[in-house]
């Protein structure tokens with residue numbers, strides 16, 4: 001067996017199962033789950049119909065590069081949403097089966113295992129665990145940049161030692177971030193592009209929450225648009241990852257895309273051809289419909305905004321809570337240890353939230369997820385409100 005498999009960490013939800021093992025939740029409260037970031041709003045009828053209407057696609061093998069229809073729908077969306085006129089749908093865009101598999105696969109494409117010193121992959125901390133597993137299975141070593149309240153959850157990339165940058169081959173950015181909801185600013189992108197030029201590493205920008213924002217007139221800046229604003233017209237060493245899962249409430253469709261530097265995408269396509277990761281033609285057709293419609297997305301955004309508007313004031317009766325820049329997460333500082341907080345909340349109120357320490361690693365003597373919990377506002381509005389009441393009652397009792 002591949003010995004690197006033993007280096008993989010248990011997934012946060014597995015650790016939560018162990019944490020809750022033997023705990024009997026309150027039977028006077030019906031269960032409410034807010035630990036998983038799985039979208040729960042109904043899939044729009046437009047997309048259900050598009051799937052039903054395209055079942056003929058099941059009869060043929062798909063091309064890994066995707067259909068022209070899908071790639072041009074994604075191009076049109078990138079122009080509309082990120083003002084990326086002239087982006088090339090043939091060479092600068094590639095459909096993928098959700099961003100997760102692509103975030104994993106990109107490390108297998110980019111990393112030169114034989115490098116001396118051994119390759120490093122820089123990851124935010126706390127973070128989406130796929131980045132770490134991707135690095136390890138590509139033969140690299142993850143290096144963590146702590147996202148803390150002290151650095152406004154933006155990380156201090158200038159403080160990363162030069163020896164680390166010299167060995168870095170890939171850097172993951174998550175914007176809007178899971179779990180903090182923080183959006184990477186233009187100034188930060190400028191820093192990251194400068195470092196990428198100087199030390200010759202690839203930037204993978206995970207933007208799967210980019211459409212879940214609050215101010216309809218001020219959508220989050222994407223990395224490709226940031227690159228263009230600095231005159232990087234070929235998106236040098238940059239690739240972004242986007243997804244329909246959260247935007248369109250179709251996590252089961254497994255549909256997303258990557259876009260950016262065509263030299264990277266050429267190698268990525270080669271890798272994917274061997275890996276056999278082409279998207280079903282049925283879902284390619286339905287995905288094109290999804291990327292071409294914004295009305296269902298703005299309705300989706302509105303539903304999340306309403307939840308934040310109702311939930312946050314209730315939570316603030318008990319604890320200081322900040323509204324994130326974007327995403328559907330609340331990242332809340334706990335008055336006691338995060339694991340104990342989550343376990344007791346489950347026991348006394350049958351409400352599940354994720355301990356932040358499970359999303360982080362100890363780096364520089366600190367796990368920046370410790371002392372926080374992540375709450376995903378994915379349940380119905382009524383359930384979210386009920387959860388907020390229970391949460392506040394529990395926090396007040398501590």
Ligand SMILES: Cc1ncc(COP(=O)(O)O)c(C=O)c1O
Nearest residue numbers: 037098099100128178208243245
């Ligand atoms: C930060 C982040 N990136 C990527 C993904 C993967 O999403 P999908 O594969 O559905 O596009 C998730 C899923 O929860 C996530 O939280």
